[in-house]
Amino acid sequence: MPIIKQADLIQSVADALQYISYYHAPDFIQAMADAYEREESPAAKDAIRQILVNSRMCAEGHRPICQDTGIVTVFAKVGMNVRWNAEMSLAEMINEGVRRAYNHPDNKLRASIVADPAFDRKNTHDNTPAVIHIDLVPGDEVEIAVAAKGGGSENKAALTMLNPSDSIVDWILETVPEMGAGWCPPGMLGIGIGGTAEKAVVLAKESLFEPIDIHEIRARGPKTKLEALRLEILDKVNALGIGAQGLGGLTTVLDVKIKDYPTHAASLPVAVIPNCAATRHAHFVLNGSGPATLEPPSLDLWPKLEYQPSSDARRVNLDTLTREEVASWQPGERLLLSGKMLTGRDAAHKRLSQIIEAGKPLPAGLDFKNRVIYYVGPVDPVKGEVVGPAGPTTATRMDKFTELMLAKTGLIAMVGKAERGPAAIESIRKHGAAYLMAVGGAAYLVSKAIRASRIVAFEDLGMEAIYEFEVRDMPVTVAVDARGVSVHETGPAEWRARIGGIPVRVG
Numbered sequence: 244m245p246i247i248k249q250a251d252l253i254q255s256v257a258d259a260l261q262y263i264s265y266y267h268a269p270d271f272i273q274a275m276a277d278a279y280e281r282e283e284s285p286a287a288k289d290a291i292r293q294i295l296v297n298s299r300m301c302a303e304g305h306r307p308i309c310q311d312t313g314i315v316t317v318f319a320k321v322g323m324n325v326r327w328n329a330e331m332s333l334a335e336m337i338n339e340g341v342r343r344a345y346n347h348p349d350n351k352l353r354a355s356i357v358a359d360p361a362f363d364r365k366n367t368h369d370n371t372p373a374v375i376h377i378d379l380v381p382g383d384e385v386e387i388a389v390a391a392k393g394g395g396s397e398n399k400a401a402l403t404m405l406n407p408s409d410s411i412v413d414w415i416l417e418t419v420p421e422m423g424a425g426w427c428p429p430g431m432l433g434i435g436i437g438g439t440a441e442k443a444v445v446l447a448k449e450s451l452f453e454p455i456d457i458h459e460i461r462a463r464g465p466k467t468k469l470e471a472l473r474l475e476i477l478d479k480v481n482a483l484g485i486g487a488q489g490l491g492g493l494t495t496v497l498d499v500k501i502k503d504y505p506t507h508a509a510s511l512p513v514a515v516i517p518n519c520a521a522t523r524h525a526h527f528v529l530n531g532s533g534p535a536t537l538e539p540p541s542l543d544l545w546p547k548l549e550y551q552p553s554s555d556a557r558r559v560n561l562d563t564l565t566r567e568e569v570a571s572w573q574p575g576e577r578l579l580l581s582g583k584m585l586t587g588r589d590a591a592h593k594r595l596s597q598i599i600e601a602g603k604p605l606p607a608g609l610d611f612k613n614r615v616i617y618y619v620g621p622v623d624p625v626k627g628e629v630v631g632p633a634g635p636t637t638a639t640r641m642d643k644f645t646e647l648m649l650a651k652t653g654l655i656a657m658v659g660k661a662e663r664g665p666a667a668i669e670s671i672r673k674h675g676a677a678y679l680m681a682v683g684g685a686a687y688l689v690s691k692a693i694r695a696s697r698i699v700a701f702e703d704l705g706m707e708a709i710y711e712f713e714v715r716d717m718p719v720t721v722a723v724d725a726r727g728v729s730v731h732e733t734g735p736a737e738w739r740a741r742i743g744g745i746p747v748r749v750g
């Protein structure tokens with residue numbers, strides 16, 4: 244009878260989380276490389292190139308693929324013949340592994356979990372607790388699957404209770420465009436069908452742990468109705484033309500996974516959860532012989548790509564930026580930013596808005612006039628780094644603060660990822676400002692453009708504090724220009740038309 248030691252489980256969870264923070268799985272690298280080869284949209288191809296170069300840099304440097312190092316989800320299948328040499332509960336052991344992984348001195352990961360979610364939202368500082376699903380199964384082993392899921396993609400999860408006669412495909416085709424680009428496509432869709440409301444969501448999450456194999460199904464032809472449905476959804480979603488980072492292009496999803504379960508005769512629950520460009524999951528088995536070891540992937544798996552800023556990109560000096568210069572930027576134009584920019588995301592914006600609305604002055608030394616703000620929450624630096632991986636966070640969450648910031652602070656441009664909503668676009672147009680987009684899922688690559696960093700305000704907010712970054716040649720794309728033209732609207736529309744379009748029922 245196998246005896247599983249507490250220390251082995253903790254160590255294995257910690258090792259797996261470190262591993263997935265910097266290694267993409269081989270199937271994901273291959274699928275992304277294939278998408279790069281196929282891509283015809285220059286903007287989308289450039290974004291996928293950044294994702295692949297970032298991925299290889301992270302594998303070599305053992306630093307996180309994305310600054311959002313995720314909320315940990317664990318599916319544990321515990322063999323019923325297993326005995327334990329442990330004082331902690333299984334959940335406590337898993338959480339101890341999370342704690343150890345996220346505070347690893349050589350590769351500290353970002354602690355993103357907040358307790359008291361409806362009120363104080365206080366960071367737990369060690370990324371615990373994980374979300375844990377435990378199943379008792381026949382057998383002599385403990386099988387563990389761990390994932391670290393970014394908030395940007397998790398926020399786009401959706402659940403519906405369809406009528407049994409409704410079309411699942413229609414609902415997916417209505418839902419995916421509504422997700423926008425905040426889930427950092429290209430990635431995967433996990434779909435759960437059946438059971439009850441909560442079962443469908445868990446099925447959707449669990450399906451994302453399966454390897455990418457849609458190319459094999461396409462080559463041999465689908466053998467089951469579910470495989471045929473996966474192919475149909477994949478092709479129809481890609482025909483929407485959303486593309487990498489929502490810029491318009493051929494590949495929005497690399498695979499579609501589906502798990503199903505019997506349901507009530509009156510019900511058809513369907514859940515969809517997207518997995519982003521920072522797809523991170525690993526599996527291991529404990530059988531009493533010690534901690535699990537995961538083999539590093541061969542560096543030969545990555546295509547031989549480098550990232551050189553495009554030669555036709557416009558160089559912008561942030562230290563002398565004017566409203567007139569911002570007005571001359573064209574939608575889709577690539578810029579290389581150099582100079583000083585401020586940072587800020589959700590918590591800093593909330594605090595800024597409270598200060599401004601109360602008519603109080605901003606903290607000493609904080610001045611947004613003619614400046615650019617970067618929506619980011621970086622990973623802490625290690626070993627002489629200026630800053631850890633520091634990719635953009637979803638700009639849409641800052642939409643509700645945009646009018647206030649542009650009207651009251653003198654801010655003239657913002658950098659983030661994903662699309663802006665109609666009200667924010669109208670504010671950008673009204674104030675002659677601009678919104679620039681960096682590539683989500685290329686955080687380590689982006690951090691290499693940051694040459695200096697200092698905290699300017701709200702130090703108590705940790706990674707959400709306001710920093711001043713000094714950047715050199717930071718690559719961004721003009722996503723909303725001063726006239727209010729959004730490439731997240733024009734890009735997908737253009738590529739949907741080019742792909743040939745498919746009838747999509749809206750509303």
Ligand code: SF4
Nearest residue numbers: 309393395427519684
């Ligand atoms: S790739 Fe995008 S959605 Fe995924 S963790 Fe990073 S920022 Fe979040």
